[in-house]
Amino acid sequence: MKTIRDVAKSAGVSPATVSRVLNNKGYVSEEKKARIEKVIQEMGFEPNQVARGLAKKTSNTLALIVSDITNPFFPELAKGAEHVAHLNGYSLMLGNTMGVDSEDNDYIKILMNKYIDGVIIATHDIDSELLEKHTKMPMVILEMENKIENACTIKVDTLQGSITATEHLISIGCKKIAHIYGPLYDQTAKERLQGYQNVIHEHPEREEVIVPGDFTIDGGIAAVSQLLKDHPDVDGLFVGNDLMAVGVIKELSRLHIRVPEDIAVCGFDGIYLTKVVSPEITTIEQPIYKMGELAAEKLIDRINNPYMNNESIELKTKLVIRQSSKKDN
Amino acid sequence: MKTIRDVAKSAGVSPATVSRVLNNKGYVSEEKKARIEKVIQEMGFEPNQVARGLAKKTSNTLALIVSDITNPFFPELAKGAEHVAHLNGYSLMLGNTMGVDSEDNDYIKILMNKYIDGVIIATHDIDSELLEKHTKMPMVILEMENKIENACTIKVDTLQGSITATEHLISIGCKKIAHIYGPLYDQTAKERLQGYQNVIHEHPEREEVIVPGDFTIDGGIAAVSQLLKDHPDVDGLFVGNDLMAVGVIKELSRLHIRVPEDIAVCGFDGIYLTKVVSPEITTIEQPIYKMGELAAEKLIDRINNPYMNNESIELKTKLVIRQSSKKDN
DNA sequence: AGACAATGTGAAACCGGTTTTAGATCTCTT
DNA sequence: AAGAGATCTAAAACCGGTTTCACATTGTCT
Missing domain, CATH: 1.10.260.40 (lambda repressor-like DNA-binding domains)
Known part of the structure; x- marks a missing residue:
């Protein structure tokens, strides 16, 4: 060389x-x-980037830390982030926290002593406050409550989205609408539940029916059994995320309950899985790929201009109506 | 610090x-x-890893280059690789070649001047010969024909797997079995086709029916129309990969053709999608996560011992019978 | 006792860039 | 014409580690 x-x-x-x-x-x-x-x-x-890095305390590398890259939400995010990173001459380091006993916040050390230039956090397993305390590393936080005043946050209008979802089910004539919610340490799970409740409480004649879930396919399957045991007359289901919705569809099909005729289903996220199963699932679509791109863009902005004010960006969701909620009667 | x-x-x-x-x-x-x-x-x-890197010409980083992280095969692979990398103190850099005009083999330059310690190649978009020529970087090549004598190759027994798949369809009573094959620059696509042909040609009374596909869901959908136009009497379908099989299932369902009663379907890969759709799809399962782990392990072995002989590992596939091929009559 | 190997240590050079410092020229001002 | 800036450049210091080298000390074997 x-x-x-x-x-x-x-x-x-x-x-x-x-x-x-x-x-x-x-x-x-x-x-x-x-x-x-x-x-x-x-x-x-x-x-030589390493020598340059040593001199400039830089690495031309961004990190993306997710909980589980196997969850179809994340690859799409990663693709967007990688694309923008690459375009701007950065590499993308991937961290997968699930299944790692993060003794001593392992990843934080790596970020520090490899001079990673900035990090996109999309998991609850990273202690962002600790990160912020130790390094003043530029951060973009995705879809989470952000306690760091010095980080850029990207989220979607979750509350509005879930209101839209619930109202959609009402509009197609569902009488009894239930919600399967995700783990409540997750800010988005809370907001999705909140949106559902807001709408239901506006209609005094309606009953609130909620069942806990865990944002996985199997969780969706389990929630259906649970739900139908106590409320066999449910005819509309707003599911906390698409992964659970996929499980729901599967289980309902197994039980020979027709979707949407017997129960209409609406998910949340907009992962491509919703288009793969049949019936295709109505969902509140987030611009996932776009979020990945935006996260990388904002991160790079902050790296280049450390004094930039830390925006908090909220993207719009979109109701995408598919077979699982089409009652054209 | x-x-x-x-x-x-x-x-x-x-x-x-x-x-x-x-x-x-x-x-x-x-x-x-x-x-x-x-x-x-x-x-x-x-x-400080950067300083250490400069002195030792090392980065404690592996790269994983895939064509499209959005293809469900790759996140699982990535998860396995990341896990092993992390356990051994390495970070994982993710490269996504699809959608990048790889002018001048962009990624190769990065690998070189960031002192990346080794690379797992799972895309056709990297010129591994060029890489090998310029750097003597340890490489693990996945599921591809390997022209580099100095690289470790990991693949599965594709030929045997596709023979098993085809024989399975025969064993459940299919009379006319077709195959949808993938792009033939892909070594595995070729071998899967070959396995199908081997079996068919063993039975003089059987007709070979093959249709081209492109390894995507939409490709599977398209192939079905094409196929049924010329051969409406097909009753068994060995699809070149699971993604296409998902498209096939979808399209057959739309056409009200029953699976498996009218046409039995078998895919190849073992991505989790096969368990998500209904009917669940019979497939030749590869140990994808394991392959990711193994790739990282072998890579780290080679990094630590440059004179290690470059193995070529072949993993076993497994026929997993699910609803799409269950004719219990 | 003398030779030789094994053990232990610090100074200095090195990895390959960037940045500071200092000095040289050149160009305007007033 | 003298002083103030602006432009240009090389030498040297620096980033934070590792490695070579030289030298000392200790132990072991004839």
Whole structure:
């Protein structure tokens, strides 16, 4: 591998001057600049990122920490983030917290001593306050309550989305609408429940029926049994996320309960799985890929401009009506 | 951040000695070793990986390059690889080649000038020969024809798997079995086709019916129309991969063709999607997560022992019979 | 007792960049 | 014409580790 000193020697200048043209920073005469660029071309010189990182306390790397990359929400997010990162000359480090005993907040140490430039946090398993305390690393927090004043948050209008979902079920004529909610340490799970409750409570004649779930397919399956035991007359189901909705559809099909004729179903997230199962599932769609892109963009903004004010971005969701809630009668 | 010189000063030794205990390498008296370790503890010193990287031409990072992380095969692979990497003190860099105009083999440059220690290649978009030529980076190649003599290959017994699949369809009584194959630049697509053909040609009375596909859900949907136009009497379908099989199931359901009663379906890969749709899909299951783990393990082996012989590992597939091929008559 | 290997340690060089410092020129002002 | 800036450049220091080298000490074997 060629070094900057090789280039310098060959161009008859000092390494410092080469560095100046490399970084387009400081004074360099047009003549030397041209000469150096020519030599760089000819030698096929590429600056060593590790050496550069050591000197600049930088790594040109972003981290994306998710709880479980196997959850179909995250690959789409990751793809968006990786795309933008790559476009801007950054690499993306992937962290998967699920199944790791995060003794001593393992990942935080790595972020620090590898000079990771910024991190996108999409898991509850990272202690972002600790991270913020130890490093002032630029952070983007996804879909979570954010206690860090110095981090950018990206979320969707969850409350409005779940209101829309519930009202949609009402509008197609459902009489008794239940909600399967996710783990309540999750801010979004709470808000989705809240939205459902808001709508139900506006209608005094309606009964609130809620069942706990865990945001997994199996959780959805389990919730259905639980639900039907106590409320066999439910005819509309707003499920806390799409993964559970998939489980719900499966279980209802197994029980020969027709969707949407007997029970209409609406999920939340907009993962592509909703289009894969039959019936296809009505859902509140989030722009997941877009969120990944946006997260990386904002992160890079903050890296380049540390004094930028930390926005909190809220994206719109969209009701996508599919077979699982189509009662065209 | 504390540096090694801080530790040295505080322990009354030279940085070199601290480095020796850090790396457990070279002679250090028990007494100083204990003293240094105590100081490290107390100061909470963590060696800077970037500096270490520069000195050792190392990064403690593996790269995983996939074509599209959104394809459900890859997150599972990534999870396995990340897990093992993390356990061994490595980070995992994710590269997604799809949608990138890989001008100048972008990713190869990154791998080189970030001192990435090794790479798992699971895409056709990386020119592994070029990579091998420029760097002698340890590589593990997944499920592809490997032209590099110095790389470890991991694949499954694709030929046997597809033979098993085809024979399974025969065994449940299918009379006319078709195959939807994937893009033939993909080695596995070729082998899956080959396995199908081997079995069919063993039975002179059977007709070979093959239709091209592209390994996507939509590709599966398209292939069904194509197939049924020319061969409405097909009653068994070995689909080149699960993603297409999902599309097939969907399209058959739309056409009110019953699975398995009218047409039995068998896929290949073992992605969890096969368990999500109904009917659940019979498939040739590969140990995907395991493959990810194994890839990382082998890669780390090679990094630690550059002269290790480059194995070629072949894993067994398993026929998993589900609803889509259950003809219990 | 002398030779030789094994053990233990710090100074200095090194990895490959960036940044500071200091000095040289050149160009305006007044 | 002298002083103030702006432009340009190389040498040297620096980022935070590792490794080589040189030298001392100790132990072991004839």
